[in-house]
Amino acid sequence: MIRRLTEDDRELLMALLRKEPALNLFIIGDVENFGFEQDFMELWGEIDPSNGRMKAVLLRFYRSYLPYADGPFDVEGFAKIMQKDNDIHMISGVTDVVKAFDGVNNFKQEKHLYFAELKEMNVKIGESFSSSEGIKKATVQDVEAICSLTDTIVEFESSRDGSRTSLRKTLASGTGRTYYMKREDKVVATASTSAENSMSAMVVGVATHQAFREQGLATSVVAQLCSDLLHEGKSLCLFYDNLHAGVIYKRLGFQDIGSWTIVYM
Structure with a gap:
């Protein structure tokens, strides 16, 4: 189940992000600095109905999207959210997560970087x-x-x-x-x-x-x-x-x- 996140979901979200805080520094920083109620920023989370745990998150920051998951996630569900945005500029994130969208979204150019x-x-x-x-x-x-x-x-x-x-x-x-x-x-x-x-x-x-x-x-x-x-x-x-x-x-x-x-x- 994917839904829009609010301030009430902060701890649920952080429980997911803290598993890999370095890789999630952008989402952590944006939430700490801007919260959940901004025109330029939105967050969606996939919740596991069996245990209430957050499995994956998708951040929109202006024209950019950043997905993160710690295992299998609803790729098509997140892709549909991004496909509704006619002004999307880029998607970035951990390579394995971003590559999951191959064939679902149309990519014009890719750039790969080492993360240290x-x-x-x-x-x-x-x-x-x-x-x-x-x-x-x-x-x-x-x-x-x-x-x-x-x-x-x-x-x-x-x-x-x-x-x-x-x-x-x-x-x-x-x-x-x-x-x-x-x-x-x-x-x-x-x-x-x-x-x-x-x-x-x-x-x-x-x-x-x-x-x-x-x-x-x-x-x-x-x-x-x-x-x-x-x-x-x-x-x-x-x-x-x-x-x-x-x-x-x-x-x-x-x-x-x-x-x-x-x-x-």
Whole structure:
């Protein structure tokens, strides 16, 4: 049985999501930050009538959908919900769950990513990363300087138009944070989090200015960011598809815990 979820279902939903909190950080973060009564966000759950347990959940956040299940679930039931949305942009989630919709929804493009988690650092800040001095935590006043860097990075091209608005909103709302390093009075390395919740956060927006690469600057910024969050009792997660980047993250202590698939409609 699939039904729309409300605040009364919070504990039932969290009982499902806490089984894999890292993989569910987006849904956990959205529920903690926005609740259940928002125009831009909806949640549906599949309830097992035999025991009242929630088997699967589907989140709509603006034009994107994120399904999660811890076993077999009603794929066609969730697919019908998404098919009613004429403005759907993408579906993302754990690969096995997203791939269950093959043949049910029409996918135009797929992207596959490694999903890694950090629970404990392999290194101590200051011992392995001599560049950590001078790393600062950004405020809203630093948005322009940070985006002036990311504007020059090819990998950030798709999000360039809304980058300033998005970063301001994230910093102002506390749903993420950004650290950066300056050289010659300009930002040359940065790293951010998004989807921060009581248990975890996603590392995003890692960038280094072209002229300052191969110096370990971004690694130092990420290390400082991760160290501070771990000190707060949170784990860190990130996506990567670049194997070179994967090696760097694993030096810090990240471990692969699964794969993530994004499909565009």
